Amino acid sequence: MARDVTTEDFQKEVLDNSLPVLVDFWAEWCGPCRMVSPIVDELGNDLSGQLDVVKVNVDHEPDLAMKYNVTGIPLLGVFKGGELVKQLVGARPKAAIQSELQEYL
Amino acid sequence: MREVVIIGSGPAGYTAAIYAARAELKPLLIASSVEPGGELMKTTEVENYPGFPTGTMGPDLMTDFQAQAERFGTEIMFDDVVDVELKGDTKVIKTGGGETIEAKTVIISTGAAYRELGLPKEKELSGHGVSWCATCDGFFFREKTIAVVGGGDSAMEEANFLTKFADKVYVVHRRDSLKASKTMQQRSFDNPKIEFIWNSEIAELHGEGKLEGVTLNDTVTGEKKDLEIQGLFIAVGSDPRTGLFEEQLELDKEKFIKVDGRTSRTTLPGVFAAGDVIDPTYRQAITAAGSGCVAALDAEHYLAGH
Numbered sequence: 449m450a451r452d453v454t455t456e457d458f459q460k461e462v463l464d465n466s467l468p469v470l471v472d473f474w475a476e477w478c479g480p481c482r483m484v485s486p487i488v489d490e491l492g493n494d495l496s497g498q499l500d501v502v503k504v505n506v507d508h509e510p511d512l513a514m515k516y517n518v519t520g521i522p523l524l525g526v527f528k529g530g531e532l533v534k535q536l537v538g539a540r541p542k543a544a545i546q547s548e549l550q551e552y553l
Numbered sequence: 554m555r556e557v558v559i560i561g562s563g564p565a566g567y568t569a570a571i572y573a574a575r576a577e578l579k580p581l582l583i584a585s586s587v588e589p590g591g592e593l594m595k596t597t598e599v600e601n602y603p604g605f606p607t608g609t610m611g612p613d614l615m616t617d618f619q620a621q622a623e624r625f626g627t628e629i630m631f632d633d634v635v636d637v638e639l640k641g642d643t644k645v646i647k648t649g650g651g652e653t654i655e656a657k658t659v660i661i662s663t664g665a666a667y668r669e670l671g672l673p674k675e676k677e678l679s680g681h682g683v684s685w686c687a688t689c690d691g692f693f694f695r696e697k698t699i700a701v702v703g704g705g706d707s708a709m710e711e712a713n714f715l716t717k718f719a720d721k722v723y724v725v726h727r728r729d730s731l732k733a734s735k736t737m738q739q740r741s742f743d744n745p746k747i748e749f750i751w752n753s754e755i756a757e758l759h760g761e762g763k764l765e766g767v768t769l770n771d772t773v774t775g776e777k778k779d780l781e782i783q784g785l786f787i788a789v790g791s792d793p794r795t796g797l798f799e800e801q802l803e804l805d806k807e808k809f810i811k812v813d814g815r816t817s818r819t820t821l822p823g824v825f826a827a828g829d830v831i832d833p834t835y836r837q838a839i840t841a842a843g844s845g846c847v848a849a850l851d852a853e854h855y856l857a858g859h
Binding site for chain 1: 585586587588589594595612633649679680681682683684686689690692693694762763764783784
């Protein structure tokens with residue numbers, strides 16, 4: 449299971465991470481998020497050592513959602529070297545997410 | 554070898570599955586990996602589906618469709634079809650998960666996908682102010698000023714739903730009258746938070762990293778003016794999902810699958826189509842369900858003759 453990160457540990461867990469990080473911005477009430485969540489967990493396992501995978505609950509962490517102007521979820525953000533380098537909005541199949549991640553591994 | 558494989562999990566797909574399963578054809582329904590349940594999963598209250606005098610929630614309705622299909626032995630696969638070979642007596646279907654499935658008949662009920670405006674920045678601002686799903690993203694627009702573009706039932710439903718969150722909802726429509734049903738029109742006219750901007754289309758999206766406004770183009774005078782909004786919900790219709798089939802089946806000029814008269818028979822024997830993927834006109838849950846029933850009966854009839 450991908451771990452939850454908060455406003456407090458976002459710097460350490462995401463921005464200062466030596467690996468690229470896939471951040472899943474989600475909420476309980478979002479149906480498509482529930483479909484993507486297990487895929488994100490699987491990707492965390494499949495790509496272990498190449499990519500770190502974490503989740504941000506936008507209800508609990510509105511400051512992070514606001515900082516990255518998140519107005520639609522699920523939003524998958526790829527962070528590399530402290531920068532948001534890629535974002536995927538909306539639910540999509542595992543293979544599609546995987547192929548979008550390739551260039552950042 | 555399967556008797557029936559159904560592609561799609563909206564009202565058409567599940568109704569086909571219920572009928573095929575009850576005919577003991579042991580259907581396999583391929584539901585998609587991330588969007589099972591189809592368009593109704595993105596709605597809230599459904600008030601016009603018969604049998605529910607006080608209305609029902611779209612996602613609940615689809616959960617019940619699924620349960621009913623499973624009750625009679627439908628097998629459901631949460632995977633995506635990536636390739637099909639529909640010519641010949643044996644149909645071959647390949648999925649993103651790496652499965653290859655053979656079937657005697659295929660029912661295509663892949664529905665339609667939301668249409669984009671086709672503007673620069675639309676992709677970049679998607680998830681940052683530009684959205685296609687009010688029930689998914691409305692929450693982010695509390696006390697904001699937003700706009701809905703479109704004039705059909707979906708647009709009115711989105712606009713009304715969004716007034717729960719937003720302070721102000723503009724409805725931008727390129728004509729001076731709506732295509733939406735009278736009930737939905739009246740509800741929108743009566744809603745004090747909704748203001749209509751007639752004869753206008755969105756010409757440009759503004760903002761870096763998040764939507765800050767749009768330029769409107771008056772479709773009558775050609776006059777342009779700016780509108781400051783933080784959110785834009787696009788409800789300008791949808792296009793049938795027929796990309797996988799276009800080289801094998803005959804489509805009409807709008808890319809809907811052609812069927813023979815009132816049947817679900819496509820131009821290939823053993824291949825049937827139902828729901829929004831064949832219907833440029835009505836596009837209701839109940840018409841899709843009806844057409845799914847037709848497809849299952851047509852497939853059953855075909856199998857009996859082979």
